[in-house]
Amino acid sequence: MAEDEKKVIIQLENVVKFYDSNQVVKNLNLNIYEGEFITLLGPSGCGKTTTLRMIAGFEEVTQGKILLDGENVAGIPPYLRNVNTVFQSYALFPHMNLFDNVAFGLVEKRMKKAEIKEKVQEALEMVQLHGFEKRMPNQISGGQKQRIAIARALVNSPKVLLLDEPLGALDLKLRKQMQVELKHLQQKLGITFIYVTHDQEEALTMSDRIAIMNGGVMEQIGSAREIYERPRTKFVADFIGESNLMEAYITSLENDEVELTFEFGKAKARTKEFRMEEMVYISVRPEHFKCSREPVEGFSIVGIVKESIYVGATIKTTVELSNGQQIKITNFSEDEIYKDGEMVYLFWKEGKAVVLHTKEDILYDLIDDGSTAY
């Protein structure tokens, strides 16, 4: 599906949020499409929860605007917005049984009793908790509470469901199970999910698109594959998976092709995004580095093996370069276990190295195309 065919359900335009003099969200621009599962991913304090709370209406936008289905929601209180939230702490009403918890929003809508009953039953069936109507929230497990919180939000048929680290309090096994269930639920209902988490694996598992946030800035947005294979900044490369970063300079700029010079030689990249003499990083994932005992044709870097560990499915090798930098390498075959102190030639698989910006000021107005060194 082409992007322009999809309907934009939420639009963030130059959204800025200050707490006192502290800027927690900086000039955020984001289009969220109808029916997509989008994740705001980042470490704590990156502004992801604040962004979610601004959409829900719990926080005012300092500058810029948020459009919900084309309508500017500035000044509209949370109880008049057609979005619902699943809270990290579940926030089930402790004095109400599960039926009344799920029915809460419908009662506020002055819906008829028979209709409420029908809808609540449906919602409870959807989360596989029918028959639990009379239980109190303190009589069910964490996973069940989470399901009730989801049912309580979805029963209102919101345009958008906001989820604030909803699985954070569950144990690993249950979390994995709930990830799959949530994804299936979202696909079945076709409701837009905006999901906030700091867990990269969770984001990669569930999301159609991931927006990576850091220090109030959206550093990159794209599919799991785009984010992993073509990180745009040092932060993204580091935050999602592991990365080996090497400093380099842009030394030539011709049409679409740039030349990078770094300590161990020169490399070329096809990209439009960089400036002459800009300092950049060359980023190579551990699984994209190759080792050889013999000199290889073309480009390679010489290093000394520090350790090589068998960890089951893979072999993890650390190689020290002449400048002292340690390179992490993941190999998949048994015969690539190296002895400590062995000299090796390192090179990367073609098209698998990525050039990254180092400066923040380039991050605004991201354009949707990766930059790949080869």
Added chain:
Amino acid sequence: MKKRYTTILFMVGPTAVWLFAFLLVPLLYSVAMSFATKGLYGGIEWIFYPNNYLDIFKLTYLAVALRSLRLAWDTSLVCLLISYPFAYILSKVSPKWKGLCMLLIMLPFWINGLIRLNGWANILRDTGIINHVLEYLGIIQKPLEMLYTEGAVLFGMVYAFFPFMVLPIHTSISKIDQNLLEAAQDLGANRVRTFLRVVLPLTVPGIFAGVIQVFIPSLGAFYISDIMGGGNSTYLGNLIKNQFLSARNWPLGAAFSVVLIIFTLIVMKLYTKVGSMEDMA
């Protein structure tokens, strides 16, 4: 094993002695006294006389009991109506100011209650400052009768017991998870609806605790009605005090005390039931 017993004895012993000497003995003594006969010139004679408990049900005494119950009820109600908004605002105050607010509530308690009440009596009396100012301004021609009225007694009671209502309600409001309020708003409830459907039900235990803590002492207090009411109307507390100090009918006073204690225990029992409801929530 033996060592454990000595440890337990060492830890529990002092408390046990204290409770025995200053709670159990006087209590049993009162109960025993309530079944004794009053002495000719005060004091008691140890002759079994259960009719003290029948004497309680004299019409005049019942009127006093009813008046006391009403006063205690009114006091609780007025305290509740003032305290709830007070506690609610207090829970919204930033932590920086909250300490100060708490201090201001507790501060008067560092001064003896009798002194504070006599202060109020001075302010309210016919020749007090309020009447002086109003007369000086020409708003009234003759002093307003404020002291020695039932209203003054109620005022004194509310003044004395109000903090006992504020604190438990404040505690139960503060305990409410802020997420619950956001959840209610998220689900379409405006502020008023959020208050009615979430805040109020969750603070019922606090309200009960506050009402109990005001109602029970209100029922037995005698010095407030003495000072503020000037002895114009008698309440249970005065009645018991008078049996011991003026009427010299100690057994009847003891019987009144026992009945009041039993009544209090029943109320407390009701409260613990509400308390266990709170645990469930």
